[in-house]
Amino acid sequence: MSFLHASAQEWAEDHSLAADVRFGRLESIAFQRHPEIYRWFGVDGSSAAERASRPAPSASGRALVWLTAVIAIIGIVAPVGAVAALGGDRFNFFRMDAENSVPLAGVLFIIAALTQLVVLVLWIVRGARWDALVTGIVVVAVIFSGFGLFAMPNSAAYDDFTGWEPWYPAVIASFVISLVSAIAMFARFRVRAPEAVADEPAAPPAVDAVSAAGAAIAALPAAERAAILSDRDNALEILHSRGILDEATLERALGHDLGTLFLLDDSPSGGTR
The missing domain is CATH 1.20.58 (Methane Monooxygenase Hydroxylase; Chain G, domain 1)
Structure with a gap:
């Protein structure tokens, strides 16, 4: 597991007041039991999925x-x-x-x-x-x-x-x-081990990501989809109540379909107060 919070709501409660919101991260946490889904949620989702797929130390x-x-x-x-x-x-x-x-x-x-x-x-x-x-x-x-x-x-x-x-x-x-x-x-003072530079995971094209994520989300049980949506939306409300999201951004985020919140990260006003 690559997440420190059990739910998106917990993450929202701990979110720094000085940092911008990464919506792909928020929704990835809401979907944290499904890396095959949140891997489509932009750079944040693909990075989290890559970490989750790493094998544990033998x-x-x-x-x-x-x-x-x-x-x-x-x-x-x-x-x-x-x-x-x-x-x-x-x-x-x-x-x-x-x-x-x-x-x-x-x-x-x-x-x-x-x-x-x-x-x-x-x-x-x-x-x-x-x-x-x-x-x-x-x-x-x-x-x-x-x-x-x-x-x-x-x-x-x-x-x-x-x-x-x-x-x-x-x-x-x-x-x-x-x-x-x-x-x-x-x-051998000058002979150093090469520094490992992790390649930044490339986010899939938005159109393909939305389509793939939507198909995977549709396959989930309705009750689980409802619980994830509730966790996501409650997290957005918490961020708004703490003054991290302004009213307009909150409304835009709540209007996004489940699995598409990461699209706000690429918008000019995404994550602003």
Whole structure:
């Protein structure tokens, strides 16, 4: 559904006092259960029908978004957490012996290195284009992995912990992978994803639109046609009562057959007070 209002009357009640009325939009909302009909209501109707026809995001697409978010969070949290474990020990922000902080930091740097590798591969697969968010994640990893190069041996020396060497390659790997990634991404700074420019849906010729809409409306049950007409006309009355439509425009709009209100959008005085 591409409409935020359940009826044309609700739309009229919320309509801005400063904006002109788009009659095709109003009648499209009244017909919102029938995109095969309101698609004929000028530019507003065809645009709304095009939005309504777009497929909903697939389960795989949503899963990819969640996976990307998780990777981004891990890519930042892992190196920051590793340095926090080492730095807290070194500067007494909290007390953690090196025999505990160094292995913890080592595991986090392993996770950071693997995450940065995944980020780099995904970035290349997706075209190696500039992405500020991805680059920011990598830069954070470079900075904190760089801190880790000094923090791990210093923290170990502070507590006379000699078992830090097996964990140090993880720090180096995290730093090297993130540094290479950062250099590659900044080198591609001018390579941007093409901006998607949506083509404005072309409104069908008015004569054809009126004919096609009229035939589709005639096929609706009489009770439904009456309910839609009532919703449309009540919305027009609401716009008039709020001072958005003047008396002459209201009379012209009420005189239009169901499904032809969009023709007022192309008239010189359509939507004026």
